[in-house]
Amino acid sequence: MKLTLEFGGGLELLCDSKKIHNVNVEQQNGEDKLTMKDLLSWVRTNLIKERPEMFMKGDTVRPGVLVLVNDCDWELSGQLSTSLEEKDVVVFISTLHGG
Amino acid sequence: MKLTLEFGGGLELLCDSKKIHNVNVEQQNGEDKLTMKDLLSWVRTNLIKERPEMFMKGDTVRPGVLVLVNDCDWELSGQLSTSLEEKDVVVFISTLHGG
Amino acid sequence: DAAPNKGLSPEMIYRYSRHLLLPNFGVSGQENLFNSSILVVGAGGLGSPALLYLAASGVGRLGIVDHDLVELNNMHRQIIHTESYIGQPKVKSAASACRSLNSSIQVVRHQEALRTSNALEILTKYDIIVDATDNAPTRYLISDCCVVLGKPLVSGAALGLEGQLTVYNHNGGPCYRCLFPTPPPTTACQRCADSGVLGVVPGIIGCLQALEAIKIATSVGEPLSGRMLLFDALSARIRIVKIRGRSLQCEACGENSKFTQQQFREFDYENFTQTPLSVSPLKLKL
Amino acid sequence: DAAPNKGLSPEMIYRYSRHLLLPNFGVSGQENLFNSSILVVGAGGLGSPALLYLAASGVGRLGIVDHDLVELNNMHRQIIHTESYIGQPKVKSAASACRSLNSSIQVVRHQEALRTSNALEILTKYDIIVDATDNAPTRYLISDCCVVLGKPLVSGAALGLEGQLTVYNHNGGPCYRCLFPTPPPTTACQRCADSGVLGVVPGIIGCLQALEAIKIATSVGEPLSGRMLLFDALSARIRIVKIRGRSLQCEACGENSKFTQQQFREFDYENFTQTPLSVSPLKLKL
Ligand SMILES: [Zn+2]
Ligand SMILES: [Zn+2]
Numbered sequence: 190m191k192l193t194l195e196f197g198g199g200l201e202l203l204c205d206s207k208k209i210h211n212v213n214v215e216q217q218n219g220e221d222k223l224t225m226k227d228l229l230s231w232v233r234t235n236l237i238k239e240r241p242e243m244f245m246k247g248d249t250v251r252p253g254v255l256v257l258v259n260d261c262d263w264e265l266s267g268q269l270s271t272s273l274e275e276k277d278v279v280v281f282i283s284t285l286h287g288g
Numbered sequence: 289m290k291l292t293l294e295f296g297g298g299l300e301l302l303c304d305s306k307k308i309h310n311v312n313v314e315q316q317n318g319e320d321k322l323t324m325k326d327l328l329s330w331v332r333t334n335l336i337k338e339r340p341e342m343f344m345k346g347d348t349v350r351p352g353v354l355v356l357v358n359d360c361d362w363e364l365s366g367q368l369s370t371s372l373e374e375k376d377v378v379v380f381i382s383t384l385h386g387g
Numbered sequence: 388d389a390a391p392n393k394g395l396s397p398e399m400i401y402r403y404s405r406h407l408l409l410p411n412f413g414v415s416g417q418e419n420l421f422n423s424s425i426l427v428v429g430a431g432g433l434g435s436p437a438l439l440y441l442a443a444s445g446v447g448r449l450g451i452v453d454h455d456l457v458e459l460n461n462m463h464r465q466i467i468h469t470e471s472y473i474g475q476p477k478v479k480s481a482a483s484a485c486r487s488l489n490s491s492i493q494v495v496r497h498q499e500a501l502r503t504s505n506a507l508e509i510l511t512k513y514d515i516i517v518d519a520t521d522n523a524p525t526r527y528l529i530s531d532c533c534v535v536l537g538k539p540l541v542s543g544a545a546l547g548l549e550g551q552l553t554v555y556n557h558n559g560g561p562c563y564r565c566l567f568p569t570p571p572p573t574t575a576c577q578r579c580a581d582s583g584v585l586g587v588v589p590g591i592i593g594c595l596q597a598l599e600a601i602k603i604a605t606s607v608g609e610p611l612s613g614r615m616l617l618f619d620a621l622s623a624r625i626r627i628v629k630i631r632g633r634s635l636q637c638e639a640c641g642e643n644s645k646f647t648q649q650q651f652r653e654f655d656y657e658n659f660t661q662t663p664l665s666v667s668p669l670k671l672k673l
Numbered sequence: 674d675a676a677p678n679k680g681l682s683p684e685m686i687y688r689y690s691r692h693l694l695l696p697n698f699g700v701s702g703q704e705n706l707f708n709s710s711i712l713v714v715g716a717g718g719l720g721s722p723a724l725l726y727l728a729a730s731g732v733g734r735l736g737i738v739d740h741d742l743v744e745l746n747n748m749h750r751q752i753i754h755t756e757s758y759i760g761q762p763k764v765k766s767a768a769s770a771c772r773s774l775n776s777s778i779q780v781v782r783h784q785e786a787l788r789t790s791n792a793l794e795i796l797t798k799y800d801i802i803v804d805a806t807d808n809a810p811t812r813y814l815i816s817d818c819c820v821v822l823g824k825p826l827v828s829g830a831a832l833g834l835e836g837q838l839t840v841y842n843h844n845g846g847p848c849y850r851c852l853f854p855t856p857p858p859t860t861a862c863q864r865c866a867d868s869g870v871l872g873v874v875p876g877i878i879g880c881l882q883a884l885e886a887i888k889i890a891t892s893v894g895e896p897l898s899g900r901m902l903l904f905d906a907l908s909a910r911i912r913i914v915k916i917r918g919r920s921l922q923c924e925a926c927g928e929n930s931k932f933t934q935q936q937f938r939e940f941d942y943e944n945f946t947q948t949p950l951s952v953s954p955l956k957l958k959l
Pocket of ligand 2: 847848849850851852919920923924925926927
């Protein structure tokens with residue numbers, strides 16, 4: 190499944206300072222469905238190069254990270270259970286405090 | 289064909305000061321295809337309430353109006369001959385000079 | 388506590404004529420602005436343009452909270468301060484700049500750090516709060532205080548080459564805790580002093596904060612509530628995304644929350660976020 | 674004609690420390706900025722924040738062109754000017770504000786209206802041009818002059834509750850005439866004086882102009898060339914759209930165009946657009 194993943198607010202530093210990743214994610218166990226839970230584990234394995242604890246805590250993102258699926262907060266689509274479709278855009282962004 | 293039309297930069301004043309119009313445009317002559325040329329004539333008949341010369345000149349938009357089909361300048365898709373598809377977003381915006 | 392309700396003087400009609408001509412704004416917009424009061428917490432990178440534009444636009448009473456002194460290394464982004472104010476309180480410098488732009492409004496100085504002991508008393512005097520601060524505990528403190536007092540909060544942040552903006556606690560929208568119930572690890576809370584910031588990035592976000600505060604004060608347009616603006620200066624890309632609504636489970640604003648003024652006063656924001664609320668003003672070491 | 678090439682002094686290292694910390698900017702970004710020269714045409718609503726942020730950021734030589742006087746009815750949006758400068762030249766007021774923010778840069782005053790007779794001579798002294806003017810003929814004049822001289826142009830505009838921004842004539846991208854080969858009818862050219870403008874809208878666009886100029890001066894990031902930003906303050910919506918490339922048929926920059934300095938000097942922009950290049954400064958009638 191082809192997806193566009195974007196990292197921002199400093200999270201890009203965890204994956205070679207690259208903000209936009211066009212990726213092709215293989216579905217797990219030959220299933221058709223890919224959920225955000227599957228994607229998070231794929232990202233952790235394949236994209237996060239350092240300090241994984243700055244990206245995840247337990248089986249979800251760490252506090253202070255917003256997750257957006259097609260410009261929409263994943264809280265509105267079911268968080269970890271959100272189903273992804275071909276060409277979806279998923280943004281991971283760390284909240285900023287500076288001024 | 290369902291389209292979203294947006295007017296900006298003062299052009300909204302020509303259509304009841306409403307910027308966003310969700311419209312359903314009937315194809316001409318029973319054809320499947322709808323081009324920007326067809327849409328312009330539809331807009332002129334159905335949406336423009338006053339001063340049509342501020343919107344069109346001849347069979348195209350007047351100088352100083354940018355036309356965007358799905359966030360892309362219509363010069364890149366063939367201007368009047370651009371084919372439209374279901375759910376396309378067409379923006380008409382007048383260039384501003386103020387500061 | 389609002390500014391005295393009165394119409395526009397002939398001088399004000401001339402000064403604000405470009406606002407009065409706006410069909411969507413007009414005389415009632417300008418009068419609403421003049422009868423409103425807005426508090427900007429932080430006279431730094433975000434507060435500089437926010438304060439200048441709010442003062443210029445004709446907000447009737449404009450409050451400024453800050454405890455810092457102007458430093459030379461602020462000046463690449465904090466355009467409200469001039470070199471002649473280096474070493475003096477930011478509140479004094481910012482208030483003077485606002486008054487020199489617009490002597491017809493009231494500018495109130497709060498030269499102190501915002502803490503649980505003074506926040507209720509200060510914020511209650513204003514209609515709208517602008518969060519232009521630079522650290523996590525103060526952001527939770529301001530949001531909770533706005534929830535307890537029922538005030539809309541225009542929240543901006545900038546770091547590096549990125550900025551973020553939203554409106555909290557307005558028209559049934561979420562508060563800061565609805566989005567971030569658990570504070571981030573302290574290692575994730577970079578500050579401008581550690582990581583740097585391109586000066587004009589908080590400039591852009593601060594201007595947008597002034598705009599949102601003006602929209603709320605005048606009931607003109609759709610405020611950025613339930614939406615968040617994400618700005619990436621490097622690629623010149625801007626996303627406006629839909630965020631969650633008010634959370635029923637929110638400890639501050641949720642349905643069953645009993646977060647009171649008393650609890651707010653006793654809440655330990657430094658312990659909650661494991662971060663100090665403010666560092667004391669640095670001594671200049673030039 | 675650039676500012677003298679030299680490294681950063683210890684004072685500059687302290688002043689710009691938040692820039693130097695930025696991985697994408699750093700010492701070379703700051704040095705590039707210090708060795709660059711930027712001209713802002715217009716010290717009004719767009720020019721105010723653009724000039725303040727360019728001065729604060731450390732542009733080595735900053736030029737200002739304007740022939741107008743500061744008026745009270747400018748002050749709702751032109752935050753670079755203070756009440757004490759009412760009736761004085763905007764260039765004088767703006768230059769003084771820039772110097773008080775940053776005494777370590779060179780600020781050059783051009784107290785005159787830009788015309789075909791002086792534009793080549795003025796623009797040629799700068800690396801990057803910022804169009805912060807308010808009328809159609811001047812926008813064509815500046816773009817053509819930038820094409821003839823091969824200078825990048827950061828163009829912003831604001832009116833009512835909307836703003837627009839793009840970079841012309843940069844890296845093979847289009848010029849103003851590529852987009853608008855024929856001038857609009859004069860009835861379509863509203864000015865802020867006729868239609869009004871919410872003060873903070875040019876504030877936001879002017880800040881974004883400063884950002885784009887800084888990105889070009891430092892070769893950091895992707896400038897907004899071949900793209901245009903459309904801002905709607907009322908609904909808090911921002912579009913960044915893809916626009917056409919350089920037009921082969923463009924009369925200014927096209928392949929077969931022979932638009933020379935001589936032709937530029939003789940071109941009648943007022944007749945072309947049926948609009949005067951500038952109105953003389955108004956007398957105050959308070
Ligand atoms: Zn809440
Ligand atoms: Zn051209």
